[in-house]
Amino acid sequence: MADLVTPFAVRTAATLRLADIVQDGELPLDEIAKRSGAEADPLGRVLRYLVRRGLFTEPEPDVFGPNEASRALQADAPGGSREWLDLDGAVGRADLAFVELVEQVRGHHAAYPAAFGRSFREDLAHDPQLSDSFDDLMETKSDELAPAIAAAVPWERFGRVTDVGGGKGVLLAELLERHPDLLGTLVDLSGPAGTAEGYLESRGVRDRAEVVVGDFFDPLPPGADAYVLCDVLGDWEDADAVRLLGRCAEAAGADGREGSVLIIELLPDQDGEFTEMDLRMMVYVGGRMRDLDRTERIVGAAGLFIASVTMLDDGHGVIECLPDR
Ligand SMILES: C[S@@+](CC[C@H](N)C(=O)[O-])C[C@H]1O[C@@H](n2cnc3c(N)ncnc32)[C@H](O)[C@@H]1O
Structure with a gap:
């Protein structure tokens, strides 16, 4: 429940659009790195971790492919979960403000401005990419x-x-x-x-x-x-x-x-969506x-x-x- 490794690895994959890159079949790591604008070594380590967690496949060393779980992260998947997790998008980025939750609960400061230096609304007003997302x-x-x-x-x-x-x-x-x-x-x-x-x-x-x-x-x-x-x-x-x-x-x-x-x-x-949204x-x-x-x-x-x-x-x-x- 308290693990942060998996959520950040999944969000890294979503942000780099890895599911879209391999959607038509297996590709060598170097090619995935080139298409996603990433470094091959750290990218391979993230992908190998995700494969162990059931996201993507590694049919041979340093070759990665899609599976059912990765298809849910494609841009065309229903519900748009990739967009919600995209660390470059408004909401995926806003989730990073949860590191300040404890200080908000202590009454010290609001989480989002403490994390990013200005409010969510100011961010949207000043950054067209965030606002469009x-x-x-x-x-x-x-x-x-x-x-x-x-x-x-x-x-x-x-x-x-x-x-x-x-x-x-x-x-x-x-x-x-x-x-x-x-x-x-x-x-x-x-x-x-x-x-x-x-x-x-x-x-x-x-x-x-x-x-x-x-x-x-x-x-x-x-x-x-x-x-x-x-x-x-x-x-x-x-x-x-x-x-x-x-x-x-x-x-x-x-x-x-x-x-x-x-x-x-x-x-x-019953399923907690209301209380989750309340915290968000x-x-x-x-x-x-x-x-x-x-x-x-x-x-x-x-x-x-x-x-x-x-x-x-x-x-x-x-x-x-x-x-x-
Ligand atoms: C959570 S979104 C909901 C949008 C839409 N009603 C929907 O359900 O998809 C909140 C909306 O309120 C607008 N909004 C926020 N502050 C506003 C303000 N002071 N005056 C007018 N619109 C505002 C935002 O631009 C945004 O479109």
Whole structure:
């Protein structure tokens, strides 16, 4: 449970794209080193260790090949696990901040800025490669989640949906594609919002989608029938989450309307994914995951109440909130 050798060896393989390099068959170590931009001797030592752990094969000395386990690390594998483990990508790199977990738990300092000198959000704002890798990961995650969200809620009862912190627009595109009468707005920072323009175009729904570059702690575009926060609230501690919900409630209630606020977040489960994500949020961004009781408290503090909860198979809940008048 406490071994660090295997996770770092696997992440080294993922970062160097070794599974992709050998996907078509066995290759000599020197060739793998050349294609991955690595030194042959240390690379061979990592590969030999991984073979003993069941990842890759070594059919003859210094020749390595693929196996079922390595195929899961290929770029085209479902779920994109290579990207999550890539030490050059935003999340794989953020995992390295766990070395500071003990100091965060002692109350000495936040883990991520202590590890990297600035916050996760500052890193994304200043490093386009990290920011693009993060948006791509969110796209991979949303590609799996969006169809389930689209099927779980009768979206046709809304005229306009605003996806707050909507990233590249995967969820919004799914909703607009399925509901030809629906209009959409996406609000996000300039990087993801810029990418969303092209993405929504590529999905053929750009004519029904408005993309707004903005800070979601500022007033949101008013008048939509539903404001969606998908995997957004967990990035924030309670006070900020209440501020953000307050912005959604204010926009949903503009001109005396009674729009909905839909929170989509992972809820507590049996297999520990919720608690793992809770630690990740704490270490990466100082955020937190919330069970329904805690969600109810922040929702109430923002002048809303929970009207319904719809569970999805993957452990996310769609929590619909209405104004508490
Ligand atoms: C965890 S991602 C979730 C993206 C998307 N909702 C999804 O489920 O894939 C959080 C999103 O919030 C956006 N975000 C963070 N801070 C923001 C801010 N102050 N104003 C607007 N968007 C922000 C990020 O750019 C990112 O797209």
